[in-house]
Amino acid sequence: MNIAVIGTGYVGLVSGTCFADSGNNVTCVDIDEKKVKTLREGNVPIYEPGLEAIFDRSIRENRLHFTTDMAEAVTDADIVFLCLPTPPGGDGQADLSAVMKVAGQLGGMLTDYTVIVNKSTVPVGTADRVREAIAEQADPELFDVVSNPEFLREGAAVEDFMKPERVVIGTGSERAADIMTTLYEPFVRSGNPIIVMDERSSELTKYAANAMLATKITFMNEIANICERVGANVDNVRRGIGTDSRIGKRFLFAGIGYGGSCFPKDVQAIHYTAAQNGYDFKILDSVMKVNESQKVSIVRKMEAYYGTNDFSGKTFGVWGLSFKPETDDIREAPALYVADELVKQGARLIAYDPEAIGTFKRATTQRVLDNTTFVHDQKDALEDIDALIICTEWNEFRRPTVDHFKDEMKQPVIFDGRNLYDLDRARNAGITYISVGRPSVIHEEVEEGRKV
Missing domain, CATH: 3.40.50.720 (NAD(P)-binding Rossmann-like Domain)
Structure with missing residues (x-):
């Protein structure tokens, strides 16, 4: 044709x-x-x-x-x-x-x-x-x-x-x-x-599919937040419910929120359509609200860990700028919000992404650009930093085992927004490792060094 x-x-x-x-x-x-x-x-x-x-x-x-x-x-x-x-x-x-x-x-x-x-x-x-x-x-x-x-x-x-x-x-x-x-x-x-x-059902199908997936992701992020408060592990919960064929295994991974060009836009659009037709779509109200707070939840963990929201004099490494792996799309990417929040609080950043550095630079604020060094090797983002922040689950971030962080970082402290590493491996590697919905690994030697 x-x-x-x-x-x-x-x-x-x-x-x-x-x-x-x-x-x-x-x-x-x-x-x-x-x-x-x-x-x-x-x-x-x-x-x-x-x-x-x-x-x-x-x-x-x-x-x-x-x-x-x-x-x-x-x-x-x-x-x-x-x-x-x-x-x-x-x-x-x-x-x-x-x-x-x-x-x-x-x-x-x-x-x-x-x-x-x-x-x-x-x-x-x-x-x-x-x-x-x-x-x-x-x-x-x-x-x-x-x-x-x-x-x-x-x-x-x-x-x-x-x-x-x-x-x-x-x-x-x-x-x-x-x-x-x-x-x-x-x-x-x-x-x-x-x-x-019919045409109208087809149009609604796309919105309904993306809103459902966004809701599933957000539900698991809420479960992760509860896990942190009660001492449970969201990975275990995910495996426990994902084997139920009525629920399924996909879109059950906790993290720092969804982004991209589809989920945020489509959730807003179907919510607007409902309102225009006299219907209050309460679930999507919550989905949008939770996702906004989830994007910067890792910053809240950092504030709790350091006991301050003033990061002046600190330098953080950032792994991952795109909203998901295998794309250079940074639309509504959590990294945009995390970087902006940290720079507002006085931090400097060293950032790496396999594909999205260019698109990130075009989308972020001048304040972030002025306070960020972009590098083209993931190891370069580990030099002379106070902690590493992981915002995207690129496969290449999984390949280095957690054992190498202690040797390559001034302070082997990891804030992982995508739960890439096994907790026992992190514990044995001698690092402090804080992730989403899982018990934190706090290593005594690292903490002593931080106090000094």
């Missing part, structure tokens, strides 16, 4: 590249001339495992193209995917200005029947609004509008796209449903379902 993808952000670039790799002719559109030039030159502007290989192959085989001219891409397209940003406003409402602007332009570009697909995460009722906007300039017989939410995990997006657990298609049109089913059938040969439903 001929496919146009409007928007080359994370979802648009991954979707367009994967569709091209499966044999379609794909043209991606973006208004950013510099970005389009970069893409045409064969450079991938985001870090996503596996993406570069299929990107290169699709360009080499002339199936993936980039342009700033939307009409050029849309005129011959069988399907047009809208992969546009829908950032949250101050009240949590998703900003649809980019989606509606493009919808208003599409009508005049359609010459043959075309399926218009909302791939962006959008509020319930957006398909109706897009349909109305296009119909102002085009015969309604020339197009159908479909909701097709993405369920891509950053760090595993290519795998998720190529082997989806399910494909959700929201449309009341049999013709559009047949075209979309034909497009996705190569991706579900193992038998995973293509679920066709």
Whole structure:
């Protein structure tokens, strides 16, 4: 098929590249001339495992193209995917200005029947609004509008796209449903379902899925907070409940909160939609409130450990800046909040991340930049620091055993926001190790050195 993808952000670039790799002719559109030039030159502007290989192959085989001219891409397209940003406003409402602007332009570009697909995460009722906007300039017989939410995990997006657990298609049109089913059938040969439903249910499905996962994460963080108060170990609790098939093992790891481009935005958006329709979504009130406090909970542990909130004269190492491993995305990353809070309290930082240093620098405050040294080797973030803070669970942080910290750190004190290390190993390694929802390991020799 001929496919146009409007928007080359994370979802648009991954979707367009994967569709091209499966044999379609794909043209991606973006208004950013510099970005389009970069893409045409064969450079991938985001870090996503596996993406570069299929990107290169699709360009080499002339199936993936980039342009700033939307009409050029849309005129011959069988399907047009809208992969546009829908950032949250101050009240949590998703900003649809980019989606509606493009919808208003599409009508005049359609010459043959075309399926218009909302791939962006959008509020319930957006398909109706897009349909109305296009119909102002085009015969309604020339197009159908479909909701097709993405369920891509950053760090595993290519795998998720190529082997989806399910494909959700929201449309009341049999013709559009047949075209979309034909497009996705190569991706579900193992038998995973293509679920066709109405547009509004499809739109709500994406929000409901992310809100449910965010709630599950937040629940375990609450359990972790209780564990710290009663002397329990959240790892044991996780194993105890995760074997219940009704609950499952995934998204039960305690930490310093969720971040990224999806969970925070989608929780806010479904909460806003509920309020606009006269419903008080009390669970999500709590989810958002708890997650905000959880992001800086590690700073509260540091204040308790040092007995002060004045960190003047102290230098802390930070491992991990991205909101999760295997991505350079720092949107709503806990590290942003932890760094800002510590610098406010007088600390200096030495920070390392395998992929996200550049994106972190562009997103953080000038105050943090002025008080942070960024290094490109994780060992360099251990030199002459008072403690190490772990904000992201990159696999390479697991590979050094806890035994090496005592030799490489001035003060082997670790505040671990992702529970990377075994408590017994930490105890035997002679370090002070404070994590989330687990008993703290306080080593007497380290404490004596700290007092001196």
